[in-house]
Amino acid sequence: MRISQLLLPTEREAPADAQALSHVLGVRAGLVRQLGAGLWTWLPAGWRVHSKITQIIREEIDAIGGQEMLMPVIQPRELWAKTGRDGIDELFSLSDRKGSDLVLAMTHEEAVTFHVSQVVRSYRDLPLILYHFQTKARDEPRPRAGVLRTREFIMKDSYSFDRDQDGLEHSYQLHIQAYDRIFERCGLEWYRVEADVGVMGGSGAHEYMAPCPAGENEVALAPGYATNVEVASATPPPADLPARLDAPAEVETPGAKTIEQVGAALSLPPSALLKAFPVVTDSGRAVMAVVRGDHRVNEFKLRAVLGEQFHPASEEQISDLIGPPGFIGPVATELDVLLDLAVAEQPGGWVCGANRPDLHLLGVEPGRDFDFEAADIRSVEAGDLVDGQPIRIETAIEVGNIFKLGTRYSEPLGAVFLDQDGCEQPIVMGSYGIGPARIAAAAIEQNADEAGIAWPRAIAPWQVELVVLGKPGTAERDAAESLYAELQDAGVDVLFDDRDAGPGEKFTDAELLGCPLRLTIGKRSLESGSLEAQARRGQVELAAVKLGDGTVAAVRELLTTLP
RNA sequence: CGGGGAGUGGCGCAGUCUGGUAGCGCACCCGGCUGGGGGCCGGGCGGUCGCAGGUUCAAAUCCUGUCUCCCCGACCA
Numbered sequence: 001m002r003i004s005q006l007l008l009p010t011e012r013e014a015p016a017d018a019q020a021l022s023h024v025l026g027v028r029a030g031l032v033r034q035l036g037a038g039l040w041t042w043l044p045a046g047w048r049v050h051s052k053i054t055q056i057i058r059e060e061i062d063a064i065g066g067q068e069m070l071m072p073v074i075q076p077r078e079l080w081a082k083t084g085r086d087g088i089d090e091l092f093s094l095s096d097r098k099g100s101d102l103v104l105a106m107t108h109e110e111a112v113t114f115h116v117s118q119v120v121r122s123y124r125d126l127p128l129i130l131y132h133f134q135t136k137a138r139d140e141p142r143p144r145a146g147v148l149r150t151r152e153f154i155m156k157d158s159y160s161f162d163r164d165q166d167g168l169e170h171s172y173q174l175h176i177q178a179y180d181r182i183f184e185r186c187g188l189e190w191y192r193v194e195a196d197v198g199v200m201g202g203s204g205a206h207e208y209m210a211p212c213p214a215g216e217n218e219v220a221l222a223p224g225y226a227t228n229v230e231v232a233s234a235t236p237p238p239a240d241l242p243a244r245l246d247a248p249a250e251v252e253t254p255g256a257k258t259i260e261q262v263g264a265a266l267s268l269p270p271s272a273l274l275k276a277f278p279v280v281t282d283s284g285r286a287v288m289a290v291v292r293g294d295h296r297v298n299e300f301k302l303r304a305v306l307g308e309q310f311h312p313a314s315e316e317q318i319s320d321l322i323g324p325p326g327f328i329g330p331v332a333t334e335l336d337v338l339l340d341l342a343v344a345e346q347p348g349g350w351v352c353g354a355n356r357p358d359l360h361l362l363g364v365e366p367g368r369d370f371d372f373e374a375a376d377i378r379s380v381e382a383g384d385l386v387d388g389q390p391i392r393i394e395t396a397i398e399v400g401n402i403f404k405l406g407t408r409y410s411e412p413l414g415a416v417f418l419d420q421d422g423c424e425q426p427i428v429m430g431s432y433g434i435g436p437a438r439i440a441a442a443a444i445e446q447n448a449d450e451a452g453i454a455w456p457r458a459i460a461p462w463q464v465e466l467v468v469l470g471k472p473g474t475a476e477r478d479a480a481e482s483l484y485a486e487l488q489d490a491g492v493d494v495l496f497d498d499r500d501a502g503p504g505e506k507f508t509d510a511e512l513l514g515c516p517l518r519l520t521i522g523k524r525s526l527e528s529g530s531l532e533a534q535a536r537r538g539q540v541e542l543a544a545v546k547l548g549d550g551t552v553a554a555v556r557e558l559l560t561t562l563p
Numbered sequence: 564c565g566g567g568g569a570g571u572g573g574c575g576c577a578g579u580c581u582g583g584u585a586g587c588g589c590a591c592c593c594g595g596c597u598g599g600g601g602g603c604c605g606g607g608c609g610g611u612c613g614c615a616g617g618u619u620c621a622a623a624u625c626c627u628g629u630c631u632c633c634c635c636g637a638c639c640a
Contacts, residue, residue: 012589012601013575017568017633037632088640107640141564141638149639216639403640469599504600522599532599 001462003497003509007044009033010509020214022441023146025453029512031440031461038143038151045513046440048461050154053186053436054133056458057156060182064174066129066158071111073135077101079110083412090138104137109409109431112159116427117415123163126417126427127171131158133436145214147437148397154437160430161410163419165203168404168428175402175432176206183208183399186439187456187563189446191226193219195401196300204404209396210438212445217396220380222389230300233376234384234391239271239292241348245363248331248349254358257326259293262360266351270294274343274352274364276328278313278321278335281306286313286321290330290352291340291378298379305338305375323355330370331361337372344374397442400434447537453514454537457562462495464555465515469503469522480521483531483551490552492559511536516562519545519555535562 008030018024026032031046042050058068077093080086080103092104105111112130120126136155143149160171176192183190188210195207207228209219220232227233256262259270273293279302280286287306289297303309315325321335322328329352330337343350349363366372382393407426410416415427440459447454457463464487468480480496487494495515497506503522510518520532530544533555545554 009573011574015633016575019634034632085640090639109640138639142634142636144634408640471598474598502598502600502602504602507600509601520599524599 001495003495004499006495008509008513009043010512018146020145020148020441020445021448022148022214022444025444025448025512026146026441029453029514032147034146038140038149040147040150040437045461049440049455049459050436052459052461053439054154054156056185057182057434057436058133060178060185061129061131061156061158063181064129064178066131066178068132069130070132071105071108071115071134073105073137074102075105075111077103079114079413083110083409085110090140092137092139105134106136106138107155107431107433108132108134108157109159109405109429110413113409113413113415113427113429116161117410117413120161120415120417120427123417123419123425126161126163127167128161129158129171129174130161131156131432146441148214148441149216150437153435156434156436158432160432161415162428162430163417163425164428165406168406168430171430172204172402172404175430179208179400179402179432179434182434183210183439186443186459187447188399188439188442190399191219191221191396194227194231196228196230196304197403203406206402207398208400208402208434210399210442210446211394211396212442213395214441214445215395215397217398218393219396220386220391220393222386222391225386225389225391229379229393230298232380232391234380234386236292236295236342236381236384238346239294239342239348239350240269241272241346241350242268242362244349244365248361248364248369250354250359251362252358253327253360256358256360262351263293266360266362268351272351274329274350276322276330276353278318278328279306279310280313280317281308281310283308286317286335287338288322288328288330288333288335289338289340289377290343290372292342293351295340295342295378295381297377301375301379302338302377305377323353324357327353327357327359328355329353329361329364330366330372331355331364332370337370338377339366339372339374340378341374341376342378344372397438397445398435399438399442400432402432403430405429405431447514449537451508452512455514455516457516457559460515461513462515463493463559464517464519465495465497465510465513466519466521467497467506467510469506469520472500474523476521476523476526479526479531479547483519483521483547486552487555490556492552492555517555517559521547533558537563 010030011028014024015027033041035041094102133156137152140151143151162168191209192206193209195205197205218229220227220229253262253265256265259273263270270293275291275293277289277297291297318325322333351362352364354361383390410427410429416424419425444453470476484496514536516536518534525532530546533543533545
């Protein structure tokens with residue numbers, strides 16, 4: 001491809017509103033452009049990256065027996081009513097000219113299960129792995145960070161259909177193999193972490209996380225341990241507690257409403273305090289969640305323990321049900337107390353609100369002074385221990401997920417088969433997603449430098465950018481033209497900067513776009529009968545390659561050494 | 564949904580407080596010079612100032628409404 005004929009709108013300056021690096025560089029390098037909030041166009045160079053990623057995914061899903069197909073984005077709302085997902089806020093809804101209710105699919109469990117339910121009759125028809133690359137539409141409340149969270153995006157989603165749980169385990173393991181290979185081939189730094197299964201249940205889930213600053217997720221990591229902080233558990237360093245008392249003692253804490261203020265007023269560390277977090281569930285139950293003062297309530301864990309969705313109690317509810325906000329605690333309250341394990345498992349006297357204005361209690365002991373149910377309801381912190389090893393926490397982009405669905409969709413949609421004994425059984429399903437756009441964004445984030453993007457070779461828009469210096473009609477131009485033709489004939493994936501522009505502009509654009517290998521032909525190199533080869537990153541800095549019969553072979557050889 | 568910010572040429576911005584011919588840099592077009600890191604000179608094109616009402620002799624500027632976009636939070640099956 002010649003840059004003179006390519007739509008590659010590079011920008012010297014970043015879009016004013018861009019924050020994330022992948023957003024800034026994606027726009028500056030001419031890969032993507034925004035059409036509206038969360039709506040992004042892939043320009044030719046960006047689409048090449050996207051296509052290379054989808055091809056890698058296709059090869060690896062094919063390799064585990066996946067069968068590619070294609071299902072519509074526009075779907076009958078009725079289908080979604082059957083699985084109870086028609087009430088989701090993110091679901092785009094529309095109707096046609098006849099008034100029929102339609103939705104834009106956010107995923108394709110309903111559609112694929114509908115078809116499988118019609119076609120699969122016998123255990124002999126199973127197992128199956130079906131997949132497609134298709135646009136997903138989600139009315140996100142807040143799209144952000146360029147292509148990282150959009151309202152319309154392409155996803156590879158595959159679905160496994162098995163006779164039983166063992167079959168699902170096998171399909172799940174196959175996907176782990178394929179996914180590990182996909183992210184490795186794409187050149188990402190990645191982790192496979194244990195994930196939350198959500199309110200809809202399911203028997204297991206993992207997420208693939210690519211660490212980078214723009215990520216929306218946090219993962220807890222230790223040697224041999226990788227888990228989404230949403231579900232991570234670890235042992236905290238013990239709290240620094242004062243001497244125990246025979247009974248709780250009131251202490252005046254005027255105006256001290258926060259953990260910090262109370263700790264300062266009493267000269268105690270935050271860990272000696274109890275933090276009360278009253279919540280009201282969707283069914284109307286009020287519960288007081290209690291964690292250590294230096295810990296935070298984990299809403300995913302709490303939701304799992306409560307078994308339903310909840311929201312924090314309002315100030316009015318706290319005043320009505322418990323006491324003055326800022327001075328509440330688990331002693332002598334009407335509410336059920338859910339006590340975090342970190343507190344429940346460490347004997348001693350704690351400090352908590354007295355449920356009266358400007359008063360706290362010292363020496364409060366769970367069990368002696370209040371009844372409780374114990375559960376792990378806190379978020380892990382950096383430095384907590386797993387198997388004796390301290391964990392660290394990194395932000396990351398979720399680039400893929402795998403999920404054991406079970407019969408969540410097969411039952412409402414009647415996807416059943418007859419087993420060997422002639423008994424009707426629900427098909428056991430799994431679903432597996434990957435966002436190619438997020439892989440591209442993560443690759444940018446993980447590999448960029450001050451000059452721009454530095455693509456991993458496997459997903460670069462072009463393997464080689466050939467830069468010619470000097471004005472049209474010169475010997476440099478002739479040499480570059482013939483090398484370009486030779487590289488193309490040899491099947492090398494090459495972008496040719498043949499523009500009538502200065503060297504500064506060409507080099508700067510090349511570094512911004514980030515192809516792994518840059519070849520330069522100019523007067524200087526030509527005089528020595530060679531061209532210059534420069535790696536965008538990695539060990540090969542700058543090398544001279546002789547121009548002649550062996551040039552193409554030498555370039556190919558050089559490419560294989562690049563990351 | 565809550566909080567904050569922004570809409571002026573393709574991009575980045577000034578002008579708005581204090582109403583009076585719509586500006587700057589880059590990009591773009593033409594000519595010339597230059598040719599190994601966004602170079603130089605000259606000449607040009609391009610904007611209903613997000614939209615709709617209102618006030619006024621006069622509105623980018625003041626008032627009312629509305630739309631859009633961004634950031635933080637909530638949310639994220």
